[in-house]
Amino acid sequence: MDFSLLLVIAVALSGIVYLLDALIWRRRRRERAEKAEADTIEGLDPQSREKLLKEPWPVDYARSFFPVLLVVLVVRSFIVEPFQIPSGSMRPTLEVGDFILVNKFAYGLRLPVAHTEILDVSEPERGDVMVFRFPEEPSVNFIKRVVGLPGDRIRYEGKQLYINGEAVPKVLLEEAPEASPQQLLLAEEMGDAEHRIYNNPRDPGPQLRTVVVPEGHYFTMGDNRDHSNDSRYWGFVPEENIVGRAFAVWMHWDGGFPSFTSMRRIE
The missing domain is CATH 2.10.109.10 (Umud Fragment, subunit A)
Incomplete structure (x- = not known):
């Protein structure tokens, strides 16, 4: 098993998910929450708004692990x-x-x-x-x-x-x-x-x-x-x-x- 290859793949996948969320998915979640709030007379309650804005688990994991994996890759590969x-x-x-x-x-x-x-x-x-x-x-x-x-x-x-x-x-x-x-x-x-x-x-x-x-x-x-x-x-x-x-x-x-x-x- 080539650990370096696995590490590179993990960094690439988590980085892509993290980048897509920052550029596209996060904005779409906000837009859905704003639309849902505009469609209700009394507005969204905090729990419903939080649910609409909540990151999906792949995004949550990518955001948490990408910086750690990137540091490990850099240190292990170059230092x-x-x-x-x-x-x-x-x-x-x-x-x-x-x-x-x-x-x-x-x-x-x-x-x-x-x-x-x-x-x-x-x-x-x-x-x-x-x-x-x-x-x-x-x-x-x-x-x-x-x-x-x-x-x-x-x-x-x-x-x-x-x-x-x-x-x-x-x-x-x-x-x-x-x-x-x-x-x-x-x-x-x-x-x-x-x-x-x-x-x-x-x-x-x-x-x-x-x-x-x-x-x-x-x-x-x-x-x-x-x-x-x-x-x-x-x-x-x-x-x-x-x-x-x-x-x-x-x-x-x-x-x-x-x-x-x-x-x-x-x-």
Whole structure:
């Protein structure tokens, strides 16, 4: 189900009803009330007049919901959109059940549903955590880390990421961390930023010979390197599939009571 499409339809329908009432139907109700009052000797009683002027339920609902739906559409399409993390592919950065906020204008403003860019703001940077529409199934949103920019040469062998022939620096922080005892916890440097990743020493994982990122595309990987369905398997992310940059976790919910203690910026 495409929620953006449903929201656009709801805004359009409620807006049309609201506009028709403002331009046509409201005047007709007043005219009927004035005619009925002129046709009676003693005039209409307040109850009868109120009944003739009363808005039909579709108009009442449209007037109530149109402004709310319009604000939600604008905020969700052009400013910020919430998402829930459904899988562990971005652990330890993001856990299953984290609710995140995604900056929708960080990489340019795009029309809802059509996804056409109407304002170019900036481009994704290496190390960004990006939400995008899965190239093989655009109705599904993915979240991964951008590791390759257009023109970059990417290689991944022996659990080591290489960008343009240089190994991306990483250091071991902990063996068998409590949150994931079967893995290694490492800190990886990408540009001026540092983030944490998991590697499974018992799993050889995927190997990727050098590929060149095409213009207008990006190479992405999950921080849970041996448990992530990412560009190593299905290729590059087209620029037109970009949704936005994830920048904060605002809530965690794993089926029990929601928790706000894990609020944090996404690095």
